[in-house]
Amino acid sequence: MLMWPAMAPAQDQIQHLKFEVSRAEAVHKKFADGLKHCAVLDGQHFYMEKQKRIMLLSDYSKSIQNLVKDQAFNPEKNGPWTQKDGDDKIAYMTRVAAEEKTYCEMAAKLPALKQKLSELEVQKKN
Numbered sequence: 001m002l003m004w005p006a007m008a009p010a011q012d013q014i015q016h017l018k019f020e021v022s023r024a025e026a027v028h029k030k031f032a033d034g035l036k037h038c039a040v041l042d043g044q045h046f047y048m049e050k051q052k053r054i055m056l057l058s059d060y061s062k063s064i065q066n067l068v069k070d071q072a073f074n075p076e077k078n079g080p081w082t083q084k085d086g087d088d089k090i091a092y093m094t095r096v097a098a099e100e101k102t103y104c105e106m107a108a109k110l111p112a113l114k115q116k117l118s119e120l121e122v123q124k125k126n
Contacts, residue, residue, distance in 0.1 A: 014124065017117040024110040027103045038104035046097040057097050061090050 034047035045054050064086045071080035
């Protein structure tokens with residue numbers, strides 16, 4: 001569909017907002033239980049879905065390091081915890097904590113995104 005130049009930026013903005021709303025709604029579905037804890041999901045904490053609890057990354061790291069030191073059984077590797085296993089798990093959970101912080105930020109923006117999208121769609125019709 002061809003648009004006049006003045007309409008193209010508004011249409012691009014509407015499409016972008018629709019994409020952002022869609023992403024934020026997907027976060028709401030995927031991370032619904034965790035969203036209740038956004039006040040503490042600051043990149044240093046993460047949500048443990050199976051246990052339905054928040055964990056401080058530094059405490060988790062200490063626990064993993066103790067498993068490595070004790071060479072406790074690692075069910076994911078079917079053997080004792082190694083330093084590499086521990087480092088990999090801590091790095092992974094660090095990424096998870098950062099991702100969950102982003103999820104919370106996206107979810108917090110959802111009402112404003114929907115409002116802005118609605119306003120632009122009304123303007124487009126006029």
